Amino acid sequence: xxxxxxxxxxxxxxxxxxxxxxxxxxxxxxxxxxxxxxxxxxxxxxxxxxxxxxxxxxxxxxxxxxxxxxxxxxxxxxxxxxxxxxxxxxxxxxxxxxxxxxxxxxxxxxxxxxxxxxxxxxxxxxxxxxxxxxxxxxxxxxxxxxxxxxxxxxxxxxxxxxxxxxxxxxxxxxxxxxxxxxxxxxxxxxxxxxxxxxxxxxxxxxxxxxxxxxxxxxxxxxxxxxxxxxxxxxxxxxxxxxxxxxxxxxxxxxxxxxxxxxxxxxxx
Amino acid sequence: xxxxxxxxxxxxxxxxxxxxxxxxxxxxxxxxxxxxxxxxxxxxxxxxxxxxxxxxxxxxxxxxxxxxxxxxxxxxxxxxxxxxxxxxxxxxxxxxxxxxxxxxxxxxxxxxxxxxxxxxxxxxxxxxxxxxxxxxxxxxxxxxxxxxxxxxxxxxxxxxxxxxxxxxxxxxxxxxxxxxxxxxxxxxxxxxxxxxxxxxxxxxxxxxxxxxxxxxxxxxxxxxxxxxxxxxxxxxxxxxxxxxxxxxxxxxxxxxxxxxxxxxxxxxxxxxxxxxxxxxxxxxxxxx
Numbered sequence: 001x002x003x004x005x006x007x008x009x010x011x012x013x014x015x016x017x018x019x020x021x022x023x024x025x026x027x028x029x030x031x032x033x034x035x036x037x038x039x040x041x042x043x044x045x046x047x048x049x050x051x052x053x054x055x056x057x058x059x060x061x062x063x064x065x066x067x068x069x070x071x072x073x074x075x076x077x078x079x080x081x082x083x084x085x086x087x088x089x090x091x092x093x094x095x096x097x098x099x100x101x102x103x104x105x106x107x108x109x110x111x112x113x114x115x116x117x118x119x120x121x122x123x124x125x126x127x128x129x130x131x132x133x134x135x136x137x138x139x140x141x142x143x144x145x146x147x148x149x150x151x152x153x154x155x156x157x158x159x160x161x162x163x164x165x166x167x168x169x170x171x172x173x174x175x176x177x178x179x180x181x182x183x184x185x186x187x188x189x190x191x192x193x194x195x196x197x198x199x200x201x202x203x204x205x206x207x208x209x210x211x212x213x214x215x216x217x218x219x220x221x222x223x224x225x226x227x228x229x230x231x232x233x234x235x236x237x238x239x240x241x242x243x244x245x246x247x248x249x250x251x252x253x254x255x256x257x258x259x260x261x262x263x264x265x266x267x268x
Numbered sequence: 269x270x271x272x273x274x275x276x277x278x279x280x281x282x283x284x285x286x287x288x289x290x291x292x293x294x295x296x297x298x299x300x301x302x303x304x305x306x307x308x309x310x311x312x313x314x315x316x317x318x319x320x321x322x323x324x325x326x327x328x329x330x331x332x333x334x335x336x337x338x339x340x341x342x343x344x345x346x347x348x349x350x351x352x353x354x355x356x357x358x359x360x361x362x363x364x365x366x367x368x369x370x371x372x373x374x375x376x377x378x379x380x381x382x383x384x385x386x387x388x389x390x391x392x393x394x395x396x397x398x399x400x401x402x403x404x405x406x407x408x409x410x411x412x413x414x415x416x417x418x419x420x421x422x423x424x425x426x427x428x429x430x431x432x433x434x435x436x437x438x439x440x441x442x443x444x445x446x447x448x449x450x451x452x453x454x455x456x457x458x459x460x461x462x463x464x465x466x467x468x469x470x471x472x473x474x475x476x477x478x479x480x481x482x483x484x485x486x487x488x489x490x491x492x493x494x495x496x497x498x499x500x501x502x503x504x505x506x507x508x509x510x511x512x513x514x515x516x517x518x519x520x521x522x523x524x525x526x527x528x529x530x531x532x533x534x535x536x537x538x539x540x541x542x543x544x545x546x547x548x549x550x551x552x553x554x555x556x
Contacts (some may be wrong), residue, residue: 049385066453067327068449068452068453085454085455086453086454086455087455088455090447090453092450092451092453094446094449095446096444096446098444098446098447098450100447100464100465100468100469101545101546102468102544102545111454111464112454112482114453115451115454115455115464118455145545148501165454
């Protein structure tokens with residue numbers, strides 16, 4: 001059993017990575033309230049999800065957490081220090097793999113290093129990039145161009161690019177929603193494996209209830225207009241999670257309670 | 269027969285429904301055949317019309333006269349007569365004009381595509397000048413730069429600079445929102461984002477502008493010569509037309525078009541070489 005599972009089952013309260021307090025975000029001179037007083041904490045080594053219908057402000061929340069967008073009010077602390085812009089200890093993944101077509105797979109993975117520390121440092125990190133490719137099952141595709149990769153393979157390369165700089169926390173914006181369902185299930189389990197191996201803290205945005213329940217220790221349910229966290233649901237299923245758990249009664253109970261919260265949020 | 273799972277169409281009492289897709293005759297013929305046939309029909313029509321006596325040879329020379337003149341001009345170009353000198357004059361106007369257009373066009377394009385000031389303040393003026401009939405500036409260039417090569421170079425560059433500005437500026441906006449967010453999240457500087465993201469992702473659009481420019485630059489140089497004299501091919505055309513030597517005009521135009529084909533081919537080859545990841549527009553001529 002990994003350290004992550006032990007922590008969860010022992011019920012200790014681990015050091016928190018993210019501390020978000022009263023974060024709001026207004027657009028159009030305050031006429032549109034995208035986020036309204038969102039507070040949550042992400043303890044170290046835990047996997048949290050935010051679920052909500054489209055337009056509930058979950059991507060805005062993620063951008064604020066990533067330092068890509070300033071909050072209108074409230075505070076965001078990462079590892080005890082305020083987030084005032086993009087940081088090297090944050091790894092991000094988007095809905096699209098966003099690989100640059102003129103760079104080979106390994107050059108794409110080394111992009112964050114090349115940008116932050118120069119081409120030489122990136123060359124020096126090449127063996128580590130190759131290790132990461134092996135970790136996600138892409139060994140042998142180092143010198144392939146993105147056009148030669150399938151959608152799932154491209155997203156695996158994006159996972160490597162996110163992990164190359166050893167981030168403290170992973171921010172995932174619907175990373176597999178553009179993939180077909182069969183590939184998505186598989187990639188979710190891969191993501192869990194990668195996270196458990198590195199004891200990574202992760203924060204996932206999704207609109208799939210089963211994906212949220214399958215991967216998360218805590219699911220934050222959001223309502224739209226204004227974007228609020230309605231409730232945070234703890235998922236007490238053992239790790240590692242498997243696809244067989246989808247048919248467990250506990251799984252169904254969690255999914256149903258989240259669905260009820262979403263329905264309530266949608267009609268409020 | 270009861271445990272047979274796979275019934276063939278025949279045993280099930282149904283005949284196979286195999287049918288042949290109809291393909292039009294012209295789709296089955298190789299491309300070069302269709303092209304040759306069309307060219308032959310065109311030449312046949314030309315010859316028939318010119319020998320019929322319906323059209324004066326001053327307006328439409330016979331095919332044979334034109335071919336004979338084409339051969340004559342070709343010979344004198346190879347042998348290095350005054351025609352070759354004229355060809356080099358026009359070719360150098362085209363090359364210098366294109367080089368100036370690329371230098372100015374890329375600089376303006378980066379200003380317009382990369383800076384807010386350029387986009388808001390400079391772009392409207394570029395669009396305004398672009399809508400002017402640029403060829404009307406020819407007399408101005410002659411009075412500013414004289415009857416020599418300078419005024420032709422200026423007109424060629426002036427006419428071909430706009431597609432390069434627009435192509436460069438549009439190209440710098442081609443990177444997707446996700447790609448920009450990625451570069452923002454890895455704390456790339458503005459220069460890094462420009463060099464590592466915006467310029468490479470803008471190359472296809474840049475080359476589209478360059479291809480349009482590579483053709484219009486020849487037109488600009490020749491227009492300059494027709495309107496401002498000089499020693500180039502345009503002057504030869506003007507002189508031949510004044511002497512009602514229509515076959516000569518035709519063959520000079522055909523040799524002149526080689527210059528345009530050469531420029532276009534060169535740019536297309538560079539695009540094929542440099543934009544290896546996106547070859548969708550390489551094979552097409554001037555994509556819209």
